[in-house]
Amino acid sequence: MAELDPIQPSLPPDQQEKLRELTAQSWNLELVISGAALFAVLQLPDLLDQAFDYFQYNVASVKGGGVQDLLPLLAYSMMKAMCYVLFLAFLTNFVMRAFWVGLVGLLAVYPSGIHYDRIPFSTPYTQKRMAAEMGPLDRYILRLDLRCNIVFAVAFLFVIFLIAVAGTYILVVLVSSIFRPMIPAEIRHILELISYAFFAVYLITSTVLSLPSIKAHPTGEKLHYKLTTAGKVLFWGMHVPFSFIINTFYSHLPYKKIVRAIGIFFLVFIAFIGVEVFSSLSRVDRRVSFDRRHLYTTRLDSLFSNPSSYDDQLADGEYVPTASIQSDVIRDPFIQVFIAYPKDLDTLLTKVAPKPIWSDTLSRAETRRRFAQWSHQQITNMMQIAVNDSVYRRPDLLFAQRGSQQQRGWKTVLIPSNLRTGKNTIRISLQPDSLAKPQAITTIPFWYVPDK
Template identity: 55%
Template sequence: MTEEPLHSTELDSQQEEKLRDLTSQSWNLELVISGAAMFAILQLPDLLDVAFGYFRFNMLSHTTGMLGLLPSMVYSIMKAICYVLFAAFLTNFVMRAFWVGLVGLLSVYPTGIHYDRIPFTPRYTQEKMAARFGSLQNYIINLDRRCNIVFAVSFLIVFIFIIVALGYVVGIIGYTVIRPMIPDQYAFLIKVAAIGLLIVYMAAATILSLPAVRSTPRGAELHYRFSNLLRFLYWGLSKPFGFIINTFYSHIPSKKMLRVMGMMTFLFIIVMIVNFFTDFTRQNKQVSVLNTRFLYSARYDSLFVKAESYDDKRAEGTYIETASVQSDVIREPFIRLFVAYPKALDTLLTELTTALVLDGSRPVQERRRKYATWSSEQINKLMQIRINDSLYTDPKLLFTLRENPGQQGWQTVLFPKNLKTGQNYLNIVIQPLDKQKPTEIATIPFWYSAE
């Protein structure tokens, strides 16, 4: 007994006529949408850079290990999606513009190509060309279909970008807002439970996907219900996403579909990897992955000059990684020092400092003044600054906020007496009060030349 095909095309004649009119006039909207989308997508990488920079300095509590690497990987995935999305809309725009040109050409020559009229060409070549190229009318129709497919695939990529972006935002909220509220002993149990649920889900998905299980009525029902468990991850886009992807699934042979998806996935992974290493090298200029030299090493601060460590060399709007002085060549008898205060450093200082307990019955202004004074005392005790062989155990750091890009930190002005003409070093460390091993923040080389 054969199964009846399942498809929904119950349209009356008026609806079919309206649909034909819409599809025949969609090309002009495609050009407008593709052009607008390309312009918008060109702005996304810069916006992502700003957003990721803010997240990295103000929300990321760990910059090493997997916790520090994972945000960079997701950030690279989102940028790779932007580049692929731009390429998709650009491809559709070029193909559709070419299609418009061919339609115009056909309006001038309605009969298309006459291969037997091509001059300076023998009959054999004319027959081969006719068999190879076919009619202009058929080519225009096929090109129109391919443009429509590329346009639909572009929106699939748009949906994927939205899904990844919203998932990343929710992850950031959970990591920065919800996670600190959970005690460490419960956080470990939650991680174990989450990993266990993930293992159970993967095992159930594998079992329910087996043909022997799906072929049974009960197995088919369970497979359908199980596949809908994670619909919330689509953020309300499951229906439009399903319309496009199921249309492809129902018309393209499965082997061809898998081959195309595999090729697109491979190309996307290549773009993501290249973008990840490029961004990683750009964020950490002391790491060179794709451009190495035999006698070149940037691993040690004392042997590497970073432009962001000097106020007159740093690009406007750039975050300061660790610390900065006024210039790489200092002529004044003082050093104006800024020390950045990112979230990762705040995590370290929180571990090294016992929180101040304030009397809640005291006035608000008094409590604020007391907390500010205590905070200043703590950071000036913990942070030690050394210029060459001179140690500043109390560097008189004051709180400050750089306006562009709004970066918190400390600032002080030092008047060293041991500056020598030529190369000098400024070293910053966090020295715990219990004399444990210090944590190095930065080492800035600079040159001194008296005016």
């Protein structure tokens, strides 16, 4: 088999000339693409916030505080970190290319470039040093053009990497959150063991095939190539453009420079992810804070005024985590209560209140009516609301959808007779079994200041 000649041109001379003409005119497209990409990337974090909130409330069926909860948060944080990296990359390219355009225009005005011997307020020694260190203007414009092209290509590496990471994480999260709860516990445990074993075999195999002595053997070389190319499925159809860009860099940069660049990128990316994880934690739960105080805690609901528990402090489009009332300061003699109904709570209610089976002879409208009455009766029997020391064991709850995101839940209006001027509390609990102890959902403190 003949070896490839790296010097042999890949295109005929006429096509090479056409490619050079296209390359010479690519700067204006770079500016347009960079500007459009900056605008698009700025929209992504808000869209990711909305998608993550929707997933947490409507898709995540189990929340156990372990890996099941951590995986979506890591996916969300990594994609937001990639958005910020992309923004910096395209912003850098946009600024550099705009500066390059300015220099090209300056060269058109002064074609001879810089005359270092004519620079005023400088000594001949300074003029010589500047001429040696900076060089002519046209050479600097050419170097800057090459750097702009490199930054632009690297920015698209980040784009492809973001697509690959986002697609993989979305697939894993959907499988673990939607399909995993559908599998019986015994079968799920066996499948998890098989997947762990498969992953361990993959790691061991890839490590062994990466050894120089193994890769030197013809069979080992082929197996190593098949194993490395098997990872192309993780790029979601973007493997070919990614390979062209990355292999171009690999084939022109020294090995040490490649390792140093990968190390720097990895450290910077990990730092971005770490900062974003902390930011995401504080966004998901406002109680999370890394600025601690000695005599300050947010762990007890009855002693914490959580803005997410008051309708007048919630931004439009923001989900109610557990429950909410109209305000932290109530002047009316009634309390409007909204209790959220997330998907993970539905997992519990499905177990404690199995759906009855009605006759097949009933019409669809009659079946829906009976189901609505039955479900209303079930949640009325299980939900408990207490205002101070008065307990509403069977609150008259109505199904409701709140806000622009149409958050599902229950709503009721209480007219308590035991409100006292000053601080009061409202406790919401769930008691699936009449003999069991009620499970506290939340406790909301508020102040009652009646109008006089």
